[in-house]
Amino acid sequence: MIGFLRGLAIFIGAMFMQWWWNTHCSYWGAAPQFLLVLTILIAARRGPVLGMFAGFGWGLYLDVARAELFGASALTLTLVAYLVGVARRQIDLRAAGPLAAATFLFTWAGFIGLGLLGLIFTKTFEWSGWIAVTATPFLNAATVTVAALAWDAREDR
């Protein structure tokens, strides 16, 4: 029960954090994607199934704000979680470096995936802008490193 409540708190807290950062702390469209980062982290530490459920839920939250492509973020985060689950069998994603690198790559993959989904369903490539595409992977890599350290520190206690 406590685990469920804690998970729920993290689920809601992450959405709140993403909203707050996007609304008040993002500059030129560049902001850490906390929901993507946590999806990757959960998939890397707890397995792809939990990661996919969390990613799907958070994706729906991101999609609610969209006028079109309802379900695109949900699908993207679900796929990312699955791929992280696959990758963790080959790569040691418990280490900070590989995790940051994976996050860096999956961030770009996410941008491309969203663009392609837009191309398929709305005939337009969903382009987030150069600044966001260039800066966000670095921000996500830094964020996942910090989040992983916090996660590990908590688990060590």
Place this chain on the structure above:
Amino acid sequence: MQRETRIANFVLGALTALSLLLLSLPLSTPVRSFKAGVGYLLDPLAYHGEAGYRRVAGSPERIRKLLQADIENESLRAELRRGEWLSTAVASLSLENERLRRALALRAPAGRFPVWVHVMERDPIHWYRSLVVDAGSDRGVSLNDSVLGPRDGRLVVVGRVIDVRQNTSTVLLLTDEFSSAAAYLSSGTLEGLVQGQDGPRLLMNYLHAEAHLSEGDLVYTSPTSVTFPPDVLIGRVVRVNSRHPFLTFQSVEVAPAADASSLQELMILRALPIEGEAKPPAYAEEAQ
């Protein structure tokens, strides 16, 4: 691991299918309803988050304004108090200025060194006995110096100095029972002795037994007085006492010209100059 992979594949298939369904379906009523439902669940997060953020974000500014208002309030209160104090001081100085202006027009009796002093203390229990002034040996005051006060544009007798300290002196009022002064009546130059009664009236004794006395006569200091200069007003006769068969003199009650309760500035007539002091301007002038 195989089981986890199978479950992962199944979940992936299910969620992907659901996502694609949401993506592929046009924004028809069911999709809009689903979206609205998700929005209903998740929108409060942003809504209440923003409201809370505004409240929290506005707090420092409100606290700052509150503190600023408090500081301004304190400052204005202090200014107001200063203003009230200044107003009172100005009023007091104005009155003092008026009194001193009148006093400057007075001429000191000849042969003395006048010094103007302020009344700084009086004992309400002994209203008619003594008061303390703000001049002492530092300003050349000495024992038994006579003390006069202004009244209606002239100097009148107040008392004499009985105690001298560094910066202050005690003046024994003429109304004290141990005070006395040689005096004469204006009507017939009859001499007598004015004595204090510890009250608002003085008693003038030793007047000639056959003299005709009348109320309203003015009483002045006599040239024979050791303490006071001559011809300074003491008061006015307000009652002629009935002649006593066993006494060889008459007496009258005198209302002192100096009002002990309203005296604020006095003139002490110093008998001796301070070392190096110039002769007083009124030295050669006629006495009042």
